[in-house]
Amino acid sequence: MELMRAARLHLPSRTLTIEEVPRPVPGPRQVLVKVEAAGVCLSDVHLIDGTLTPTYLQQEAVTLGHEVAGTIAELGRDVTGWAAGQRVVLQAGDIRDGLVLTRGVDYDGGWAEYALAGVDTLFNLPDAIPFEQAAIIPDAVSTPWGAITTTAGVRPAQAVGVWGIGGLGAHAVQLLRVVGACPIIAVDPLPAARRRAVEFGADMALDPADPQLREQVLAATGNRALEVAFDFAGAAAVREQALTVLAPKGRLVLVGLTDTPLTVNDGALFSYLQHQILGHYGSAVDAVPQLVALMEGGRLDFSRSVSDVLPLADAAKAVHRLHTKEGEPIRLILRP
Incomplete structure (x- = not known):
């Protein structure tokens, strides 16, 4: 069994720890994404401080991170139109059995070396857009x-x-x-x-x-x-x-x-x-590709939005900086 590092929030105690966990294996119509950048959001802070609680989480712990960009590492069964090494940005959640589920809240997210993603939540990321800027597009x-x-x-x-x-x-x-x-x-x-x-x-x-x-x-x-x-x-x-x-x-x-x-x-x-x-909550499924197109076309520039890039090991530090507004960050990025 291959292992990877992940930032896990334990809900009963609201503690965030960096742990070695099994590397996920993609199932049917899923891909495994090597995470290149993951955003730190105020809702992550609120999940840790107890202001927000996951609605549909089935376990007592979850890997945080709903803003994710990376490259496809492995394809699951019945995946077509995608290839290993392809650059992608992930939708912040998906719909399962009529329920709107949020990545990094209701199921494991991208504060990790690898993350699972259903093909319906994948969007192609042009080479011209840096991972750090792409990661913040969802949400x-x-x-x-x-x-x-x-x-x-x-x-x-x-x-x-x-x-x-x-x-x-x-x-x-x-x-x-x-x-x-x-x-x-x-x-x-x-x-x-x-x-x-x-x-x-x-x-x-x-x-x-x-x-x-x-x-x-x-x-x-x-x-x-x-x-x-x-x-x-x-x-x-x-x-x-x-x-x-x-x-x-x-x-x-x-x-x-x-x-x-x-x-x-x-x-x-x-x-x-x-x-x-x-x-209002979240966005429609066409929002991310629309914004990617606007970035690629030069209509939008989010370079000023990335206030700092930190290693995954400093996830707790990033959360603290966002909570205290140290340095007035817009978005902090974790890089596994």
């Missing part, structure tokens, strides 16, 4: 892309607001620029995050504690207010504030995950203005 980029293009249906020249300029929100700003939203107003309490938002294409960046925030939003939108607001922070205060600057029939899209209750302070006003609150 860090595809989730805001789905929120913008599918759930919110943002159209050119629509005024939008983005609350929370972290790993998802920073990419949302960049993607909103691509689809033609205008103006793009970023909101974050951290000065570094606000600077980042402007660098990534926001027209203005505001502090949520600014008592003049509503007035500034109205001035920037010609008194239209926001047609769409995105909550990437998963915070009640964000939702409450966003609703105060939504235009009639405006949409608030909840992307940041939280287990706190969702409340509307003024139900009568909410109904009168015909506001909508939309939940």
Whole structure:
């Protein structure tokens, strides 16, 4: 039996350890991928600190990592159209028996030397795109892309607001620029995050504690207010504030995950203005290849998004850095 190293989260104790585990063997319509890069996401942090708990995990431990890029090492039975050595990026999850399962949450992910992937979750990765940038496309980029293009249906020249300029929100700003939203107003309490938002294409960046925030939003939108607001922070205060600057029939899209209750302070006003609150999770199956094509075509560049690359052995260090925001990382990458 061949062994490999993997970063395993033990759910009962919420401890993360680097372990020697059996190297997976691909089954029918599966491939074994040699992991070249795996992203570290805030949801990984929340799995470790207990804020999030896997819904469908069948064991007490799981290899983390839902953002993965690498090369095909081995083909399982009935796999056609793929070859060993081919560069690939993996969808962050798949659908089994009607259930949406997330890689590195509900089944073993890519914080390891090798990872299993069903052929339905594989996408070809052009040679021009570095593994480190490709790895963050599933989730860090595809989730805001789905929120913008599918759930919110943002159209050119629509005024939008983005609350929370972290790993998802920073990419949302960049993607909103691509689809033609205008103006793009970023909101974050951290000065570094606000600077980042402007660098990534926001027209203005505001502090949520600014008592003049509503007035500034109205001035920037010609008194239209926001047609769409995105909550990437998963915070009640964000939702409450966003609703105060939504235009009639405006949409608030909840992307940041939280287990706190969702409340509307003024139900009568909410109904009168015909506001909508939309939940969002993940992305459609065509999101990753769309984004790969946009990167290959020069429309998107995620080189600024990779804040650092660390060895797999430093997985705990990467989690700590993301949790404490040490160095204000957008995305940290593990390289087995």
